[in-house]
Amino acid sequence: MDVPFIQTNGPIPFRDASGRFLPWVVAVMVYLAALSFVGSVILGNAVSDWQKGVRNRITVELPAAAGPEADKNLEAVVQLLRAVPGVVSADPLPREEVVALLAPWFGPGGAANLPLPRIIDVLAADGEPVDVEKLGTAVTDLVPDARVDGHEVWLDQLVSVGRYLQLMAGVVVVIILAATVLLVGFATRAGLATHKDVIEVLHLIGARDAYIASQFQNHTMWLSLIGAVPGLVLAGLSWLGLYLFMSELDGGIVPSMALGMVGWVGLLAVPLVAVLMATLSARITVMRLLRKVL
């Protein structure tokens, strides 16, 4: 290949200290923003898992009673529940399990001789919500003291906590990007001061502001790319670590770690947006400050 006649990277000698910290800053910013974004996606997963998991679980509780009357009521309620469209299963909790649940208060087997409430665990089909209120009326028609719990109240609270945290994560991403823009603005301003003489020569030989701005802009773009790539890779590794750790655990509350299509696109967009904003910030800063010189 031919050696190009002009080999320099540009007329402004950027090999100075003012830009050296930029890749580090951008790396940290992208890392934090990407993790916040991943966190927000995982929270979103968790919220919808919770919503789904709890929404199709209904608990029916019959008051403590003993005797054939109680057994008959229980059987009648179970039959009623199983006949409701959308109900997949309705199973009374065996008495031993209720005793075991109460063990912390009454000691092992301590509740065995007490009259105990009867609990029926109802599972509804996905996507076919069961009207808890109507169900409640039907059940109390049979057993006036029965309680039907669709878990809405604490579900709603949990969901709004989840949504709030998601919003916070979004705000954090925005703040980080804004901080990056500000920092690049300051660095560019310092760079303009450092290279004042060269810029004056460029102006006097006929350079347009846009030409000078593009020098700063390209320089900033490279520096931020140099930072953004490792920042993203580190964020990806952190997520992978969490993913592996979480898949060791199991249980209902561990949310899905999958990012999904939107999550992946968004994650890749974080460094791109950061680089784009940094580049634009450099350009706008230069154009704005040069307007003040002749």
Added chain:
Amino acid sequence: MVRFQSVGMRYGLGPEILRDISFHLPPGSFRFLSGPSGAGKSSLLRLMYLAHRPSRGLISLFGHDIATAKRNELPALRRRIGVVFQDFRLLDHLTAKENVALPLQIMGIGDEQLHQHVTELLNWVGLGDRMNAKPATLSGGEKQRVAIARAVITRPKLLVADEPTGNLDFDLGLRLVQLFVELNKLGTSVVVATHNRRLIDRFDFPVLWLADGELVSQPPGTTAA
């Protein structure tokens, strides 16, 4: 081509260091600008190459009124003016040929087109073998010639040189001015600021005499006959 009418100039809020300057340079003219140190020669040239705005008066360049020209019209005007700065103002991290190519580069002219032009010009100023040298390794005279090559690479209509012979011995200074005369014959208007009277006397060009910020009709220090 260049017209000054009652031009005054000051730096910031300081005193007026140019007062009531009026003159006209027709296309293709050659002028020396002379006067004692501190008279305002460099300042006058700064007005001419659009590094500074006048504080009053009218300056017209290539038919454009400088006072009313918009900022974004200045680059196009500056590209028609070649400047040899007193202290060269070469970019230290660029080689000789890169410095010379710069005015074309900022106009967006590509590598292949630059190549021939830059090489020719550096040969013309006698630096064909120093193309890849950085300014730090060039002598004063060599830097001067790189600065001249950079000033003329765009074939400017107006060439402005501030004390270009300042740190050259007399013969080199003479050769330099002859270079400008050659350019002038090709149609470029030339203004050379110098306080070297011997050099001025070697040529038969009109002289703008400056004394204490004002144009005077004869060399300062000479009494009217």
